[in-house]
Amino acid sequence: MSTKEKGQAAEQKACDYLKSYGFEIVEQNFYAKKLGEIDIISKKNDTYHFVEVKSSVDYESAINNITPSKISKLKRSIDYYLQTKKLDVAYCIDVIIIVDENIDLISNITI
Incomplete structure (x- = not known):
């Protein structure tokens, strides 16, 4: 399995996990021009995740792959997404860590 295929499989597991906890998947793999990509955009209780x-x-x-540089790029991508979609909503940044069959959700990493 290629790296890209592994990434896609992990993102699908993450989406399934989020759905099982009542999240609505709004969009996947949103590419924000030169800023980067947002893996999953989801929504729960009027908050975008x-x-x-x-x-x-x-x-x-x-x-350890969640670096300050990665978070900075993600924040800029989120700003681009919100501007593009003309949204003024509550949001947070979450991380899903997948190791084998274990899935951990780390909520609101920027606090």
Whole structure:
């Protein structure tokens, strides 16, 4: 399985996980021009959740891929998304870590 296929499989697991907890999937793989990509945009209780999905062979490797640079790019991508869609909504940034069959949701990482 290629890296791209592994990423797509992880994102599908993440979407299934979110749906099982009452999230609505609004969009996947939103590309924000030169800023980057938002893996999953979901919504629950009138709050948008911009979700970064990371999968790896172990938890530490996955979590270490959430760098200040990555968060900065994600914030700029979110701003672009909100402007493009003309939205003024409550939102947060979440991370889903997938290691084998284990899935962890880390909510609101920018607090």
